[in-house]
Amino acid sequence: MYGGGNTFEAQQMGGVENEDPIKLAEFEARIARGEKIEPNDWMPALYRKQLIRMIEQHAHSEIIGALPEGTWITRAPGFKRKLALMAKVQDEVGHAQLLYSAAETLGKPREKMIDDLLSGKSKYSNIFNYPTFTWADSCFISWLVDAGAIVNQLANSKGSYGPYCRALERICAEESFHLKYGHHCVIHMATGTPRQRKMMQEALNRWWGPMMHFFGPPDKASVHTEILVKWKVKMATNDECRQQFLDMYVPKIWELGLNIPDPNLKKNPETGEWEYTEPDWEEFKRVINGDGPCNAERLAVRRVAEERGAWVRKALLKPEAAYTTPLA
Amino acid sequence: MDNLALKELLYKMADDQLILGHRNSEWTGMGPILEEDIAFSSMAQDKVGQSQQLYILLNQLGEAEPDTVAFMRNAEQFHNCQLVELPNGEYDFSLIRHFLFDHAEWLRFEALSNSSYEPLAQLARKYKGEIKYHLIHANTWIKQLGNANEETLARLKQSLHELAPYALGIFEPSPYETQLISEGIFIGEEALKARWIESVNAILAQTALGAFNWSASNAILGGRQGKHSKHLQPLLDEMSEVFKMDPTADW
Ligand SMILES: [Fe+2]
Ligand SMILES: [Fe+2]
Numbered sequence: 363m364y365g366g367g368n369t370f371e372a373q374q375m376g377g378v379e380n381e382d383p384i385k386l387a388e389f390e391a392r393i394a395r396g397e398k399i400e401p402n403d404w405m406p407a408l409y410r411k412q413l414i415r416m417i418e419q420h421a422h423s424e425i426i427g428a429l430p431e432g433t434w435i436t437r438a439p440g441f442k443r444k445l446a447l448m449a450k451v452q453d454e455v456g457h458a459q460l461l462y463s464a465a466e467t468l469g470k471p472r473e474k475m476i477d478d479l480l481s482g483k484s485k486y487s488n489i490f491n492y493p494t495f496t497w498a499d500s501c502f503i504s505w506l507v508d509a510g511a512i513v514n515q516l517a518n519s520k521g522s523y524g525p526y527c528r529a530l531e532r533i534c535a536e537e538s539f540h541l542k543y544g545h546h547c548v549i550h551m552a553t554g555t556p557r558q559r560k561m562m563q564e565a566l567n568r569w570w571g572p573m574m575h576f577f578g579p580p581d582k583a584s585v586h587t588e589i590l591v592k593w594k595v596k597m598a599t600n601d602e603c604r605q606q607f608l609d610m611y612v613p614k615i616w617e618l619g620l621n622i623p624d625p626n627l628k629k630n631p632e633t634g635e636w637e638y639t640e641p642d643w644e645e646f647k648r649v650i651n652g653d654g655p656c657n658a659e660r661l662a663v664r665r666v667a668e669e670r671g672a673w674v675r676k677a678l679l680k681p682e683a684a685y686t687t688p689l690a
Numbered sequence: 691m692d693n694l695a696l697k698e699l700l701y702k703m704a705d706d707q708l709i710l711g712h713r714n715s716e717w718t719g720m721g722p723i724l725e726e727d728i729a730f731s732s733m734a735q736d737k738v739g740q741s742q743q744l745y746i747l748l749n750q751l752g753e754a755e756p757d758t759v760a761f762m763r764n765a766e767q768f769h770n771c772q773l774v775e776l777p778n779g780e781y782d783f784s785l786i787r788h789f790l791f792d793h794a795e796w797l798r799f800e801a802l803s804n805s806s807y808e809p810l811a812q813l814a815r816k817y818k819g820e821i822k823y824h825l826i827h828a829n830t831w832i833k834q835l836g837n838a839n840e841e842t843l844a845r846l847k848q849s850l851h852e853l854a855p856y857a858l859g860i861f862e863p864s865p866y867e868t869q870l871i872s873e874g875i876f877i878g879e880e881a882l883k884a885r886w887i888e889s890v891n892a893i894l895a896q897t898a899l900g901a902f903n904w905s906a907s908n909a910i911l912g913g914r915q916g917k918h919s920k921h922l923q924p925l926l927d928e929m930s931e932v933f934k935m936d937p938t939a940d941w
Binding site: 425428429432435436437438439440441443444445448449451452455456458459462497547550551554555557558663666667670671672673674675676677678 | 712715716718719720721722723724725726727728731732734735738739742756757760761780781834835838839841842845925928929931932933935936939940941
């Protein structure tokens with residue numbers, strides 16, 4: 363899972379002036395022709411750096427995203443849900459694996475990426491810093507957060523870096539199953555007993571704000587990214603993704619008789635654009651900078667997993683330290 | 691054929707699979723490397739799926755629906771061995787448990803492939819193919835870590851000693867052993883245990899751990915009769931937390 367929230371940090375511009383102008387022109391011409399850039403091809407340092415940052419944050423979002431839903435695997439009601447949720451969260455971990463290896467092709471080892479996640483240097487999708495209080499929260503994530511991720515990932519899969527695009531194509535195929543599963547869960551909740559309906563509505567109330575944050579701040583407030591657009595690193599703006607999401611899913615949510623907690627949400631028949639109340643962008647900034655309800659907990663869980671597993675990884679990394687039976 | 695004997699056999703197998711599958715799934719997001727999160731989740735899905743099929747067989751023999759059986763019983767009504775209900779602990783603990791249990795499971799299904807109760811024989815042939823991969827996974831890791839360094843060896847040794855009495859509890863005899871054997875349903879726990887010792891020791895002997903002296907361990911019994919450690923009821927409470935909010939609701 364992934365959102366535009368990652369693009370919030372100021373871009374480190376500059377650096378292109380030091381590139382060989384002939385190679386740079388060739389590189390840009392290839393991208394303009396729709397060719398994919400492969401790991402051993404020449405690329406500007408800035409392109410490499412931005413892609414590492416983006417793919418790495420996407421990978422982190424997948425493993426951290428496995429946590430809020432993962433806590434519901436052991437509580438999923440009934441065999442059907444239990445089996446489906448296990449498979450779904452397993453897919454997310456698999457996405458992380460695919461993405462870390464895509465980022466590794468650019469020269470940053472997985473271990474270093476995970477270190478940067480734990481130290482807070484590298485971010486992940488902001489939405490996973492919110493808690494899943496009930497089963498309905500996990501249903502919301504499986505349907506709508508995954509839906510948002512698909513909007514974003516489909517756009518990025520048309521980008522210029524070959525290994526990332528191919529990983530995203532595989533990921534999107536799996537995400538479409540997640541979407542079906544999540545939608546199915548929400549339908550059962552929203553059309554179920556009064557208690558189930560209430561749980562689902564409350565989850566929607568809790569998650570609507572973070573969901574609107576998911577695609578990142580409005581374009582007018584975002585840092586300029588022309589060069590990343592030209593290099594096909596950034597494929598759609600935050601607002602484009604948000605509009606697409608609203609267009610696809612608001613009618614489906616309303617269809618289920620759920621109320622979206624925004625009285626101003628409506629599609630303008632003239633512009634064809636959705637109008638909505640701006641979510642609290644101050645809260646977004648606070649949370650992305652570490653002060654959300656679950657930032658500390660998510661990283662702590664990840665850190666414990668890393669520390670507890672260190673001896674296993676060490677044993678795999680050092681075959682030369684093979685055990686020899688002592689003579690006495 | 692007396693259904694009581696058959697049901698007892700099916701219940702203990704299904705409960706083992708469900709509870710260990712549940713424990714395996716707790717590794718999701720917590721594994722020492724991503725590949726192990728994924729592997730343990732695969733095994734969890736196989737085991738929980740297999741337990742569901744076994745509960746369906748039980749349902750066909752007149753027992754309640756699989757969801758009701760799995761999500762509504764108390765610990766005393768579960769027939770799993772205590773080995774599978776213990777908390778995951780560190781990776782070495784989960785790995786040794788997985789190794790010991792899956793060898794037994796594979797051999798059990800291999801034996802049941804020839805069961806005179808055809809519906810079970812059919813399932814067993816199918817599961818054997820799935821569990822084969824669990825076995826390859828366990829053996830690969832045991833050989834790797836069992837020959838790696840002082841720390842991995844010390845950890846595996848410690849977990850093996852801790853889990854050995856529980857593992858022997860897998861083979862707690864059923865009150866229906868003679869009937870199951872004479873009717874050709876199952877080879878019986880004693881015969882299974884003998885094959886299992888040979889099978890796990892063949893792998894352990896390829897590591898610095900060496901073959902294990904099983905006769906020096908005393909089996910921890912009781913699980914098959916509903917006697918459990920303090921860990922099973924909290925696991926079941928967690929598993930059924932949502933389901934029990936309204937067992938008649940469609941989730
Ligand atoms: Fe994903
Ligand atoms: Fe997903």
